Amino acid sequence: MHTIAADITVQWRQAMLRFAMLHLPSREEAEDAVQDTLTALLLLDRASFDATQAKSYLFGILRNKINDRLRQKYRAPLNYAEAFNDDLDQVLFDKRGHWVDGVAPATWVNPQQQLQNDQFFLVVDLCVHKLPAKPARVFSMKEFLDCEADEICSTLGITKADYWQCMSRARKQLQLCLHHNWFEQERAP
Amino acid sequence: MKCRDYIFQLTSGQLEDAGTATQIAAWQHRMICWRCRAFTRNDAALQDMLKGYGDHLQTPQTPPAEPSDN
Secondary structure, X not given: OHHHHHHHHHHHHHHHHHHHHHHOOOHHHHHHHHHHHXXXXXXXXXXXXXXXXXXXXXXXXHHHHHHHXXXXXXXXXXXXXXXXXXXXXXXXXXXXXXXXXXXXXXXXXXXXXXXXXXXXXXXXXXXXXXXXXXXXXXXXXXXXXXXXXXXXXXXXXOOHHHHHHHHHXXXXXXXXXXXXXXXXXXXXX | OOHHHHHHHHHXXXXXHOOHXXXXXXXXXXXXXXXXXXXXXXXXXXXXXXXXXXXXXXXXXXOOOOOOOO
């Protein structure tokens, strides 16, 4: 098992670290979560370990390790109102609640095709990392850790209204960011 | 329903679980607002992109090629 674990560490450590750093606030914590995952791997029963399923094992364990750390870290209630001090809606919508002229993104052309492009993922990465910390935390738990809304609220000590605000903020900002940094450039002559 | 309310319902995820009256109001709003229609299409595409990005994050990066002696 130790030989297998060594091979897996070489192959997967960087990807796991990248994934963990998306959710945890410091590199040290992300490295600890990855280390905990690799330690848990060593404790697995060799007979029940299927090396062809290494990715599922590793990221399944890593998700749990990240969730445990988030739960410990954010058990105290947080003031999520401060996450929306820079109210994006004031930029997007007028006082009557309609789009401000020139702000709404046009329909993207061939969005599926972009998934083959490594450069595109760099831009997605940039946009995800530009999200404010609190909406980013809620959003990444939902989209990348596959947590349900109730679990996220309980882990982070937030209300359902906070959850909806965070998800909405993140999705709006991501669409605008991708539009301005990728799709609008694609349309430009 | 105003654009701001429709976009909040959509992006927060509330619309998925909303009752019939809200679903109909949202549909009516999409019919009359091309900006919200475009945003809705992009939001659906964004969901697929995030799935692709999640898979991309969980993929080992290819190490840089060894420099050749030539």
